[in-house]
Amino acid sequence: xxxxxxxxxxxxxxxxxxxxxxxxxxxxxxxxxxxxxxxxxxxxxxxxxxxxxxxxxxxxxxxxxxxxxxxxxxxxxxxxxxxxxxxxxxxxxxxxxxxxxxxxxxxxxxxxxxxxxxxxxxxxxxxxxxxxxxxxxxxxxxxxxxxxxxxxxxxxx
Numbered sequence: 151x152x153x154x155x156x157x158x159x160x161x162x163x164x165x166x167x168x169x170x171x172x173x174x175x176x177x178x179x180x181x182x183x184x185x186x187x188x189x190x191x192x193x194x195x196x197x198x199x200x201x202x203x204x205x206x207x208x209x210x211x212x213x214x215x216x217x218x219x220x221x222x223x224x225x226x227x228x229x230x231x232x233x234x235x236x237x238x239x240x241x242x243x244x245x246x247x248x249x250x251x252x253x254x255x256x257x258x259x260x261x262x263x264x265x266x267x268x269x270x271x272x273x274x275x276x277x278x279x280x281x282x283x284x285x286x287x288x289x290x291x292x293x294x295x296x297x298x299x300x301x302x303x304x305x306x307x
Contacts, residue, residue, distance in 0.1 A: 152224050152225060152226055152242075153224075153242065153243065154222060154223070154224050155222070155223040155224075155242075155243065155246035155247070155250070156220050156221070156222050156223075157220060157221045157223075157246075157250040157253075157254075158214060158218060158219070158220045158221075159218060159219055159220070159221065159253070159254065159257060160217060160218050160257075161217075161218065161219060161257050162213070162216070162217065162218075162219060163189045163211040163212060163213045163219040164188070164189065164211075165257070166189075166211040166219045166221060166253065166257070167188070167189040167190075167191075167211040169253045169256050169257055169260070170191075170209050170211065170221060170249070170253050171191060172256065173249055173252045173253050173256065174191065174193050174209070174249070176252070177195075177249070177252070178196070179193040179194065179195050179196065179207075180193060180194045180196065181193045182194055182206065187210070189210060189211040189212070190208065190209065190210040190211070191208070191209055192206060192207065192208045192209075193206075193207055193209075194206050194207075194228055195207065195228075195241075195245055198241065200239050200240075200241040201227055201228070201241055202230055203227070203228035203229060203230035204228045205225045205226070205227060205228060205241055205242050205245060206225060206226055206227075206228045207223060207224070207225035207242065207245060207246070207249075208223070208224050208225065209221060209222070209223050209249070210222045221250060221253065223245075223246040223249065223250070225242040225245070225246070226242075227242075240291060243291060244286060244291040244292070247285060247286065247289060247291060248282050248285075248286060251281055251282045251285045251286075252282055255281055255282075280301070283297060283300050283301055
């Protein structure tokens with residue numbers, strides 16, 4: 151049975167969904183189709199080192215109150231040809247958590263304003279990417295070595 155990931159946000163569902171769509175596009179994922187509701191979409195992550203055909207993920211924004219909502223993320227391993235692949239080793243969880251972290255960062259930026267221009271280390275994109283890496287590492291979704299390598303690449307851009 152597929153695991154469901156839920157994340158709460160201080161934003162109405164439409165705003166949360168729009169930021170989620172922006173994050174899906176920014177991450178280079180392929181939208182497969184919009185669901186019946188205006189706040190749900192299914193996308194494919196593409197191949198990775200954990201899965202040859204990637205993950206097919208569905209994201210839906212649900213209202214919790216007038217000013218808050220939750221993002222529900224589910225997924226399954228994509229099929230390549232007629233056969234399912236096996237062994238994604240927690241990839242769906244890493245994708246869900248990384249997507250939620252990115253959306254949270256852009257929503258926070260939308261409410262507080264962008265970081266001042268100047269040094270690239272102070273740029274909001276840098277901060278969002280670093281926050282995603284830190285959360286993935288803290289949750290045990292990436293190893294110490296993967297974290298160090300990714301952080302080094304981020305700092306030397």
